[in-house]
Amino acid sequence: MTLEAIRYRAGSLQILNQLLLPHETVFDEVRTVQDGYEAIKSMKVRGAPAIAIVGCLSLAVELHAGAGGNDPVTFIRESLCHLTSARPTAVNMGRAARELMEFAENESMEKTTEQLRESVIGWIEEMLERDVNDNKKIGNYGAQHILSGVPRDSVTILTHCNTGSLATAGYGTALGVVRSLHALGRLRRVYCTETRPYNQGARLTAYEAVAEGFPATLITDSMAALTMRERGITAVVVGADRVVANGDTANKIGTYQLAIAAKHHGIPFYVAAPSTSCDLSLESGRDIVIEERPAEELTSINGVPIAAQVAARVEPAGIITELGVFLPSELQAALTGRLTAL
Numbered sequence: 001m002t003l004e005a006i007r008y009r010a011g012s013l014q015i016l017n018q019l020l021l022p023h024e025t026v027f028d029e030v031r032t033v034q035d036g037y038e039a040i041k042s043m044k045v046r047g048a049p050a051i052a053i054v055g056c057l058s059l060a061v062e063l064h065a066g067a068g069g070n071d072p073v074t075f076i077r078e079s080l081c082h083l084t085s086a087r088p089t090a091v092n093m094g095r096a097a098r099e100l101m102e103f104a105e106n107e108s109m110e111k112t113t114e115q116l117r118e119s120v121i122g123w124i125e126e127m128l129e130r131d132v133n134d135n136k137k138i139g140n141y142g143a144q145h146i147l148s149g150v151p152r153d154s155v156t157i158l159t160h161c162n163t164g165s166l167a168t169a170g171y172g173t174a175l176g177v178v179r180s181l182h183a184l185g186r187l188r189r190v191y192c193t194e195t196r197p198y199n200q201g202a203r204l205t206a207y208e209a210v211a212e213g214f215p216a217t218l219i220t221d222s223m224a225a226l227t228m229r230e231r232g233i234t235a236v237v238v239g240a241d242r243v244v245a246n247g248d249t250a251n252k253i254g255t256y257q258l259a260i261a262a263k264h265h266g267i268p269f270y271v272a273a274p275s276t277s278c279d280l281s282l283e284s285g286r287d288i289v290i291e292e293r294p295a296e297e298l299t300s301i302n303g304v305p306i307a308a309q310v311a312a313r314v315e316p317a318g319i320i321t322e323l324g325v326f327l328p329s330e331l332q333a334a335l336t337g338r339l340t341a342l
């Protein structure tokens with residue numbers, strides 16, 4: 001079974017409102033490009049591939065109703081530009097916009113406006129099917145690769161954020177690898193990080209794991225390094241919002257520290273992403289525009305304030321004890337009385 005997050009038929013689009021999960025299953029109607037933009041911006045729909053698919057499908061629905069009149073190309077261009085601005089870090093929407101615009105401009109040279117609308121809708125509808133097929137291949141490649149290192153054993157995976165059916169047209173990317181391992185009977189357990197501040201791991205990945213029957217354990221983000229040390233993690237597998245030419249990857253906040261902890265523990269770290277998430281026009285990760293979300297997403301949960309409104313930054317330079325201030329390397333000596341603070 002695979003969860004359904006996008007319901008589409010010609011002229012009609014409904015999306016599962018992921019802000020209400022796991023408590024409520026509500027499908028919202030998307031009738032216009034503006035509805036699509038708002039659903040993406042507010043994160044009713046999220047995950048790089050799903051953002052692009054829902055954005056483009058919202059355009060398909062409006063085109064089906066005749067939007068753009070005698071000049072659909074201008075309408076398509078303005079709509080794609082608007083949709084791309086909703087979540088800039090995930091490259092899939094921007095890339096789909098570029099490719100679709102090129103297609104629409106070519107089609108407009110030899111087709112009537114009605115034919116143009118139809119062929120653009122057809123192009124968009126293919127995105128849905130392509131994404132599911134790509135994800136199944138990612139799942140298969142990833143599972144086979146990970147299993148090649150452990151020929152007989154089951155494996156334990158740690159993943160971050162939500163990269164499953166809810167973040168794609170179906171099957172998932174990093175969670176697709178987990179899904180394939182489970183289907184092969186080789187998944188011992190998947191550890192899912194809660195993924196603060198928006199809790200996609202706790203609200204969405206844990207929900208998918210229960211729905212699909214994966215053996216899963218939810219951990220706080222702060223438990224990840226210890227889990228790597230104590231729980232026999234075979235591999236860390238995460239998704240991507242954008243992978244650039246040198247392999248640098250932008251993904252949900254917290255991915256960087258997982259990569260560092262994995263390296264420290266000698267655990268292989270994989271990024272599972274379709275080629276539509278790759279952006280070879282950028283040389284390094286420093287060129288990626290990183291989306292800044294509202295501070296309230298950290299200081300409240302579902303509108304309930306949970307924190308004082310301060311800006312905090314932690315850069316520990318030593319360990320301050322009642323005996324004095326010590327470097328980590330000095331602590332043992334300090335606590336056993338062999339060293340005194342200056």
Ligand SMILES: CSC[C@@H](O)[C@@H](O)C(=O)COP(=O)(O)O
Nearest residue numbers: 046047048163167239240241252
């Ligand atoms: C297949 S989803 C790939 C990425 O978009 C995913 O790893 C991720 O970080 C999602 O973040 P989100 O902020 O929930 O859109």
